[in-house]
Amino acid sequence: MQLTIAKAQAPAPDLTWFREAKFGLFLHWGLYSQTAGDWNGHPAKGGEHFMLYERIPVKTYTTIANDFNPVKFNADEWVRQAKATGMKYIVYTTKHHDGFAMYNSAVSDYNIVKQTPFKKDPLAELAVACKKYDIKLCLYYSLGRDWEDPDVPTNWPVKAGRSNTWDYPNEDAKVFNRYFERKVKPQIKELLSNYGPIGVLWFDTPELISKKESAELRALVAQLQPQCLVNSRIGGGYGDFSISEQTLDASSKKAWEACITIGKNWGYSRHDSTWKSAEMLVRNLIDVVANNGNLLLNVGPMGNGAFPNWAVKRLDTIGAWMKINQEAITGTSPFRIPAEGYSKETAKTDDKNTMKDAVHDATPKSTKADVFFTTKGKTVYALLRSWKSQSVWLKSLNGMPVQAISLLGSRKKITWQQTTDGVVITLPADFSKTNLIPIYTLKIDLK
Template sequence: MPESTASTEWFETARFGLFVHFGLYSLAARHEWVRSREAMSQEAYDRYLERFDPDLFDAGELARAAKAAGMRYAVLTAKHHDGFCLYDSALTSYTSQRAAGRDLVREFAEAMRAEGLRVGLYYSLLDWHHPDFTVDVHHPLRDTPAAREPRDMARYRAYLHGQVEELLTGYGPVDLLFFDFTYPGKGPDEWGSQELLAMARTLRPGILVNDRLGVPGDYVTPEQYQPDRPLERDGAPVTWEACHTLNGSWGYDRDNHEYKDPALLVRMLVESVACGGNLLLNVGPTGRGALDPRARQTLRAIGDWMALHERSVRGAGPSGLTAPANTLCTRAGRRLYVHLLAWPLRHLHLPGLAGRVRYAQLLHDGSEIGFHEQDGAGHEHVNMAPPGQPAGTLTLTLPVTRPDVLLPVIELELADDE
């Protein structure tokens, strides 16, 4: 198998991406696993196929919303577990092209590139529509006579590989491929994972492929879980991306109102960067293809914060410091960023930074922050410095009033030799 020639530099610089789950399940509006959860027959599920009309799906508007939110790449569900394809596949008629006369993958890829965003495609390894995908614990027909029908995974595997080849050869440069997923009973042998990975790297040298083929990929993908420390494999750091929903459902879920607050999402983004990772934030367009008002509002709120604080996450990474309580720290070159999860009264103490900082400011408005230093002999360099701090402590003097931003950030300019 060809070795990966992929560079993760763009990925680790971008730090923030958009995930888009859209398909027939969006019309059901009750989770993307609706067909499996309700053990729905193909005939029953096809009522959504007959009514699929994404008249409000505007890839250009989606790309502009992602860019304004501070995202620099996006991933679309080219095919989800139900087997419905959002592109014009020559291998099946179960497509958006046949249902609605539109190749949504092409629209998506072209729109993202037009806004300067990197293009990622999600492809489900499962397929509940294909007649040769063997019925298993996740399949909607698991408790029906179909579970005993003979099926040929070799034929399905050829179909799977053929569809991935279509996506990698028919839609221009694809920067990222998000496979989903491997589980007991369906693994590398069933998917032909080594061959699939080799094909992707041959057809698109430099592509990043995730870790869900059951073999090592270029980056790992914790889902609905927020790491609180850098991720490692065999003691070495790995490239990673946490993927999260707005409300617990990947597909449009009309009656689910458990939305994460924009401030929490910003905190999750910063926490990812502070631990050396990315955040891929999902939206599930409605059955007509539009973003619902809550999703639009959330993206705008995050974008307002990113407009002022982008450099604390874009191109940044772990600070290498032990962050004080109620803070998250990131670093980009000689700039250290302290994100304040709780606003302190007047003073913030930063152990070990005395003598290492040239200038301090609030990032959102560029207003200077005064500071005091405790030298190695315990002497205060400036009168009125708070007593009782250990040697080497840098103490910042903050305004009493918390800035009106989702997450206040202090930018510290480090000395030239840092």
């Protein structure tokens, strides 16, 4: 019997934990991590999408699994790192566009347990670690792209634009529903049945899924785990929150999430050498949270299972900042305005780059000093981004009944004066020593 429950009939899962979490870790890990940006002795085109751009046959691509033995994989270390960074959930890639399952799937032998010398199920270990550290386990699943399956047509940016046409050249013979019934639904059942509570099913690239199929998939999720959220990429308007990819622009006035990379790529590449600083990443986090969203920050683990050193360094610095300032992030709500002194930046992109779904970054690059706001109860937090001045003038607090002001991370008294034009604040002379990066939080208690 098919599940065809309508959106209006399905019980709505509780979004509270997601709205309060604010910060999560995205993990892109697969066979593409093993090749690390190379193919046949040259830098591969397309990043983690190189199977498509290099037009690699499934039979050939599968040989990468022979060398994929991530002996340094440690689920406890991964999740502990997320916890120490101030993150509340992780999103793990169970199946990317190459169709290779990064868990023990009984549906298809095309998976990490059956095809690699590793022979272990990393997702089972992640589930245990997430429970241990009270981190929500969420799962990524490529929905409308699967280059291993013969029945997955695509239409972006043109007909067959993201299809495997070298193994399966007859695009018109492909029937999405055959793939949907044979692989998608059975694997979703596995994921929601074998690994405990799942916070989010993070679908990607709906492509040619029909609204009816999206509704059926949503109903399947509701049946197996009623409180599991799904993102908007399930298709058909059935998502609980929307996605902004590689941009900080809010994609919804309701629940939304920005997913961004630290470097250029989602998956690990040895050629990636342009990384956002910890200061820039915290600026991004603040921008998103002040605008009522969540930030999902991506790390691509290496083929051996370890996080790259440059990623760990940035996560550790963010964690040190969060240890002092987390109360201004987690569990907060937007203020009446998100920021002052902020000039919205239009990020420039390379028009010659056609890989908009691979290497693409439209996040801000400016480190101009400005102030963003969050709130919690009767407290307003003023987050001073890339701040150097000892003086702060908060015009947005004009007319508000300020009772006390303190600087998170400092025990020194803050001098402030309320005027008809807002609140003028003087920071301690050594305020810059409170954080490893020049972003500071004023805690403003209202009467």
